[in-house]
Amino acid sequence: MTTSQDRSSRGSSSGQSLVELTSRFFLGGLAFVPTLIVLALVGLMGYECFLFFNEVSFGDFLTATEWTPQFEENRNFGIQVLLVSTLIVSGIALLIAVPIGIVIGIYLAEYAPSRLRVVVKPVIESLTGIPTIVLGYFAYLTISPVLADRVLPQVRNLIGLFNQEFADSLSLAPFNGLCAGLVIGLISVPVVSSLVENGIRNIPDRLREGSAALGMTKFETLLHVLLPAALPAIVGAVILVTSRIFGETMIAAVAGGAETVLRFNPLESMSTMSAYILNASLATPSLDSIEFRSIFAVGAVLFLTTLVLNTAGNITEAIYRQQVIADQVAKVRVADNPYVALPDIRSLIVAGQQDGFRQSSAVRRSLDWVFQGISLISVFLVAAFLVWMLGDAFLKGYQQLSWAFLTSLPASARDSEQLGIAAPIVGSLWLMAVAFAFAVPVGVGAGMFLEEYLPRLRYGWARKVNAGIEILMANLAAVPSIVYGLLGVELFVRLLAGVTQGRTILSGGLTLAVVILPLLIIATRSALRDVPNSLRRAGYAVGMSSWQVIFFVTLPAAFPSIFSGIILALSTALGETSALVAIGAKAFVSFLPENVLQEFMALPVQIYFWATSPDPVTQKNGAATIVVLAGILLFLNVVALLLRSGRSKLSRL
Amino acid sequence: MNTQINEVRSDIGEEAPAFRLEKMSIAYSGNVAVSGVTLNIPQKQLMALIGPSGCGKSTILRSLCRLNDLIPGVEVSGRISLFHEDIRQMDAIAVHRRVGMVFQRPNPFPKSIYENIALGLRVNGYRGRIDEMVERSLQQVALWDEVKDRLRSSALNLSGGQQQRLCIARALSLQPEVILMDEPCSALDPIASLRIDNLLNQLKQYYTLVVVTHNLQQAARISDSVAFFNTNNDNGRIYGTLAEYGPVVQVFSEPQKKETYDYVNARSN
Numbered sequence: 038m039t040t041s042q043d044r045s046s047r048g049s050s051s052g053q054s055l056v057e058l059t060s061r062f063f064l065g066g067l068a069f070v071p072t073l074i075v076l077a078l079v080g081l082m083g084y085e086c087f088l089f090f091n092e093v094s095f096g097d098f099l100t101a102t103e104w105t106p107q108f109e110e111n112r113n114f115g116i117q118v119l120l121v122s123t124l125i126v127s128g129i130a131l132l133i134a135v136p137i138g139i140v141i142g143i144y145l146a147e148y149a150p151s152r153l154r155v156v157v158k159p160v161i162e163s164l165t166g167i168p169t170i171v172l173g174y175f176a177y178l179t180i181s182p183v184l185a186d187r188v189l190p191q192v193r194n195l196i197g198l199f200n201q202e203f204a205d206s207l208s209l210a211p212f213n214g215l216c217a218g219l220v221i222g223l224i225s226v227p228v229v230s231s232l233v234e235n236g237i238r239n240i241p242d243r244l245r246e247g248s249a250a251l252g253m254t255k256f257e258t259l260l261h262v263l264l265p266a267a268l269p270a271i272v273g274a275v276i277l278v279t280s281r282i283f284g285e286t287m288i289a290a291v292a293g294g295a296e297t298v299l300r301f302n303p304l305e306s307m308s309t310m311s312a313y314i315l316n317a318s319l320a321t322p323s324l325d326s327i328e329f330r331s332i333f334a335v336g337a338v339l340f341l342t343t344l345v346l347n348t349a350g351n352i353t354e355a356i357y358r359q360q361v362i363a364d365q366v367a368k369v370r371v372a373d374n375p376y377v378a379l380p381d382i383r384s385l386i387v388a389g390q391q392d393g394f395r396q397s398s399a400v401r402r403s404l405d406w407v408f409q410g411i412s413l414i415s416v417f418l419v420a421a422f423l424v425w426m427l428g429d430a431f432l433k434g435y436q437q438l439s440w441a442f443l444t445s446l447p448a449s450a451r452d453s454e455q456l457g458i459a460a461p462i463v464g465s466l467w468l469m470a471v472a473f474a475f476a477v478p479v480g481v482g483a484g485m486f487l488e489e490y491l492p493r494l495r496y497g498w499a500r501k502v503n504a505g506i507e508i509l510m511a512n513l514a515a516v517p518s519i520v521y522g523l524l525g526v527e528l529f530v531r532l533l534a535g536v537t538q539g540r541t542i543l544s545g546g547l548t549l550a551v552v553i554l555p556l557l558i559i560a561t562r563s564a565l566r567d568v569p570n571s572l573r574r575a576g577y578a579v580g581m582s583s584w585q586v587i588f589f590v591t592l593p594a595a596f597p598s599i600f601s602g603i604i605l606a607l608s609t610a611l612g613e614t615s616a617l618v619a620i621g622a623k624a625f626v627s628f629l630p631e632n633v634l635q636e637f638m639a640l641p642v643q644i645y646f647w648a649t650s651p652d653p654v655t656q657k658n659g660a661a662t663i664v665v666l667a668g669i670l671l672f673l674n675v676v677a678l679l680l681r682s683g684r685s686k687l688s689r690l
Numbered sequence: 691m692n693t694q695i696n697e698v699r700s701d702i703g704e705e706a707p708a709f710r711l712e713k714m715s716i717a718y719s720g721n722v723a724v725s726g727v728t729l730n731i732p733q734k735q736l737m738a739l740i741g742p743s744g745c746g747k748s749t750i751l752r753s754l755c756r757l758n759d760l761i762p763g764v765e766v767s768g769r770i771s772l773f774h775e776d777i778r779q780m781d782a783i784a785v786h787r788r789v790g791m792v793f794q795r796p797n798p799f800p801k802s803i804y805e806n807i808a809l810g811l812r813v814n815g816y817r818g819r820i821d822e823m824v825e826r827s828l829q830q831v832a833l834w835d836e837v838k839d840r841l842r843s844s845a846l847n848l849s850g851g852q853q854q855r856l857c858i859a860r861a862l863s864l865q866p867e868v869i870l871m872d873e874p875c876s877a878l879d880p881i882a883s884l885r886i887d888n889l890l891n892q893l894k895q896y897y898t899l900v901v902v903t904h905n906l907q908q909a910a911r912i913s914d915s916v917a918f919f920n921t922n923n924d925n926g927r928i929y930g931t932l933a934e935y936g937p938v939v940q941v942f943s944e945p946q947k948k949e950t951y952d953y954v955n956a957r958s959n
Contacts, residue, residue: 150762151762220900241797243793243795243797244797244799244800245760246757246760246791246793246797247793247797247798247799247857247860248809248810249760249786250755250757250786250790250791250793250861251787251809251813251814251860251861251864252783252784252786252787252788252810252813252814252815252864253786253788253812253813254783255842257813261799261809261813262799262809265800265801266799266800314870380898382829382830382893383896385826385829385830386830386897392819393818393865394787394814394815394816394817394864395814395815395817397815398781398782398783398784401783402783512925661692669912
């Protein structure tokens, strides 16, 4: 038996154990960074909120029914206004995401033939890879007019049959909560469906066999056995998606509008909390104004809401996973007494009396077909939305695409015919370079520490620490990126202004690093977890010490999946809009940045500014930029997918 | 070989076999798992299916109640008849009801003890009183006295042996003609296992039982007849065939084939 003490004493040269100690402390330090981020987030946000509530009474914040920070006199900060809009938009989104997501998740787990599944799953999940700015733009420019011109008249006619007056009063504003909610709901479908699918797949096959042997159809098994068993997973999925929907920023800001008025009608413009933060940041208020502080007050509400929801969701999921494991072992081990006399059972036997059951197999089986029909319609809806959106952007934008468009600087902000995207492309490249220079070493190092060093302590307090870190990471990954944008403004733009020179590439890149750090840590950990333990043991067996096993055995084996995680983080960072808007990316820069201390533009931010422009040619440029960005992201996602499929070779070891 | 069976069964009359398998072969996506099995399974007896790992005995057992339907890519050829009816022409739900199945590891639903039995009855549209059938089924496996005061507590709180008896009761509640068991004691301790053996010895007077087992002593204790399956190696492709079957005494003490002799006396080639 080789214990860990054996190992460290066997690495006899003191030089080696010094390396061991150094790597352990260095990686441990990196693993502490996420905790620092949480502390910074809470501290800075708390500080700004403290200043805010010095000027605005907490009672007014809760009870006022107006939100008018721009007024010189009679300023009101009634959070209700933003909260009601957020709830309405989120409610619409949940009505779409939850039923469709659950149906598709069940379908993928239980019904879909494997050939169909390998096509449907990536198509559905690719929705999460599309930058939300692109979706917001699509909601505002395409879906909203279709709803207003085609759908609304039909609805009016229908309602007119009952109540003409009410029907006439219906009208759809160009910016409206309905569109925002619809699109947020559709892109949240994959979040629900993949969680539900995993939850149902985790249920051991023995239960399916047991119910099939009792003559239950697939749908009956689902309804009576699988869904009750997977209920915690489904509840967890709904809570987690609610938090995602609450924090969704760009779609709400672009399609929902910016009017901060207390309204209950989703056909009108309404600003959610996250949309308010974005729009208020755009106005770049001075760093000590009450407007600026109000952004943080709203950010704190958003942060706390999502924090509570995420923690609840993650705990529910964790309890479920433990439950599934616990259910596989009998809890009570009472020895049976074999000498108990068996009762005479002759009188009890009723073998083979089949007329005791109603014969209605056909009816019972038809529910299977009904459910599959509903699933296929749901899948079709989501896929059609995806195709419509990509096709629409391509048709609108491809004429503008040219070499000159990609490589020229905008001659002037006014001349829309001669706009080029060289500045945002170079800006995005700089941002990626800065973000990855910071996030990759920290993320991979912290992931290695958390997965390879910490879990050695799987008992007592250390187990609780591990579980806490797990939930902390999941929480960090789910903090709305607009909240990280606020952290960036306060920390990098303001406090570290001496280093970053304010609203520069460095500030933007560091903020993106914070956004992708949790993704990288999670990807690294799951990649390392997939490395079979037999490989590690083989390393120890040839006399390697812990750090040698990690660096020479585990890390190389996990590298393809870590790399695929890095690429997915890259695509997230490239599409990230709201955090950069909060940091202060420019709408127009007439030079290519040459170092990290300059002002910058970025591709998604460029789309944001162009797509909302009233000028049709500028809008086309926006569409062309979408095609460019979507092309890059598609390429990155395919690369990541190929790398991940390479990983399956490893699992065969 | 048929004649041997008929001789033994003469003492229980000329009843038709419960199952008649004719030239059955089963393949998983083109790979033959078991080939050319012709076998009669007598009524109201316990037949044990024995043989080395990979000989296809569990595969055969699962196809007797059409549970292989659940797995994509399984092809069954030949004919399986249950009291002269081809089971593949029958409604699958009816087959599941007439042929019960108990699995290797106890698999109670994560529900109450009561609900574990009532669910199958309710879903299948049982016309009688469900409470009564729950009690009757639990009594048949001698579990009623142990659990009657806590019918509403979770079945997962039972011991492994109790869980397995609950699963047998669950199968009995649908009033099947045949009950198939796939190594029902392999996950249990020797005492719980002995108790199941006693139970099977009693049940076989009323039901047709087919039990797959790796435990030859168990086979000897509980079975009336034994079918021995063996693996064959055809240029690296391993598949199972039925080597020999007959009354338990004959297979164990006067096997017709050397391979059977070697297996039951634990000798390898």
